[in-house]
Amino acid sequence: MKTMMPIGLCGAVLLFAGAAGAAPAASDTPGDYANAIQLKVRKGDAVVQLKLPKEVYLQSRSAALDDVRIFDGSGKSLPFALIQPAQQRRVSVERFPVKVFPVPVDDKAAGVQNDIEVKVSADGAITSVTTREGAGGRRRQLGAGTLVLDIGKGNGDEGKLINALVFNLPDGLDNYSAQVQLEVSEDLQSWETVSYAHLSRLRNSNLDTLQTNRMEFEARKVRYARISLRQGKPVQFTSIVAESPASDDVAPALDSVTLAPHAGLIPNELVYDANVAIPVRRMRFEFAEENIVMPALIGVHVKRPVDNQLAFGARRQATFYKINQNGEQRTANEITFDDVHVQQWAVRPQEQITARPQMTLLWEPSSLVFMASGAPPYTLHFGRAKATPGQRDIAQVAPGFSAKELQTLEQAVPGNYRHTPVVVGVDEAEGGARLRIIALWSVLLLGVGVLGFMAWRLLSQMKNNPGD
Structure with missing residues (x-):
């Protein structure tokens, strides 16, 4: 039992020293972060968003942006979440006139729209619309009550979607009101009713005009269409225009930084100092020289476990060039990555x-x-080594918000960027120094105690063995 006492004393020394040398709990105040950007937020909006400024990625000390914070005017940290912007789509409308063929009308007959003869060319385009002869060989007279529209072959099965027709009324018509019906067909034999619309124009003595001349319907592919007058008087439209909705993905807006090279580990190696917080999506080389070809390895420097020395680790291989040929410049100076984080790039x-x-x-x-x-102004702070993550799940910041609502949140406007070197607080410094002094004295006193105990044990053994 006595032999265990030195071991116990040594263990106590180590535990006490470790506890005494431990740093106090880290603070989380605006002064702990080296960089700040004040934000302008419109009053009344509880949840707002901010596209992270470029300075955050250039100065943050964490690949995951763990050192990003939002503080209110009183220095209180506010809850926040980081999200990726949704893929944006650009919606446009393509307009093109359609071919209009009036259907012959007999003033004494009704329902003649099914008693017509449509001639088409080999490619399906309508060439003429006539009526079959009635009794006695009398041919019906042309009118504007019913119209057959040739939307175009390119808008069939492999063509565009149509979701609206615009009826342009003649200029001299001041007052007009009618209801029309739209039917569509792929073969001019069977017709499907798609939509109805009320067309009108009202113009006063001051030439102020109110006009309704659009027919909207669910987007669909249309080869042929038939317009029938349900109410009102027939009129000769100046033109009928089809509208086709078009949409395409909008390339995300990217931030960028341009870096100058410096010498690397070996001759001919180029090193570029970036920042680990940057999620690199694309890398581009800007050549000042004309007519140059540069096959190269793109990578990073890593420490070898065996000797802790830096070695080159290749990530990509590509050939970059800038060539002038026949008055045209040919370039290949860009490669893509999957949002990789690298503090320093090496090019060989x-x-x-x-x-x-x-x-x-x-x-x-x-x-x-x-x-x-909390109280404004709100300030974005970043730039702190070994910071604990501050972001939360989006459901804890904007509960119940849909993805569409998140993308349309009010945007906070960033102000000027400022950098302030972080100074360790006086209380934290004094507390740390005090703990270190206590730890040193504790180690010294316990060490003396251990030595005294060992001396006492040695003397006891000498007394018990006087003959030695």
Whole structure:
């Protein structure tokens, strides 16, 4: 039992020293972060968003942006979440006139729209619309009551979608009112009713005009159409225009930074200092020289476990060039990545070159969604080593908000960027120094106690063995 006492004393020394040397709980105040941007937020909106400024990615100390915070005017940290902007789609409308064929009308007959003869060419385009002869060989007279429309072959099975027709009324018509019916067909034999519309124009003595001349319906592919007059008087339209909705994905807006190279580990190696917070989506090289080809390895420097020395680790291989040929410039100076985070890039050209191209990194910034509670002004802070993550799940910041609502939140407007070197607080410094002094004295006193105990044990053994 006595032999265990030195071991117990040594263990106590180590535990006490470790506890005494531990740093106090880290604070989380605006002064703990080296960078700040004040935000302008419209009053009344509880949840707002901010597209993270470029400075955040250039100065943050964390690949996951763990050192990003939002503080209110009193220095209170506000809850926030980081989200990726949704893919944007651009919606446009293509308009084109359609071919209009009036159907012959007999003033003494009704329902003649089914008693017509439509001639088409080999490719399906309508060439003429006539009526079959009635009794006695009398041919019906042309009128504007019913119209057959040739939308166009390109708008069939493999064509565009149509979702509206615009009826342009003649200029001299001041007052007009009618109801029309739209039917569609793919073969001029069977017809499907799609929509009805009320067309009108009202013009006063001051030439102020109120007009309704659109027929809207669910977007669909249309080859042929038939317009029938349900109410009102027939009129000769100036033109009928079809509208086709079109949409395409909008390329995300990317931020960028351009870096200058410096010498690497070996001759001909180029090193570019970036920042680990940048999620690189695209990398581009800007050549000042004309007519240059640069096959190269793109990578990073990593420490080897065996000797802790830096070594080159290749990530990509590509050939970049800028060539003028026949008065045209041919370039291949860009590669893509899957949002990789690298503090420093290394480029090793596979041939000896004198060119020192600049590197441009491009990335898609995240959106920061936060609760604008507390007293303004609100300030974005970032730039702190070993910070604990501050972001939350979006459901904890904007509960019940749909994805569409999140994308349309009011945008906070960033102000000027400012950098302030972080100074350790006086209380934190004094507390740390006090704990270190206590730890040193504790180790010293306990060490003396251990030595005294060992001396006492040695003397006891000598007394018990006087003959030795």
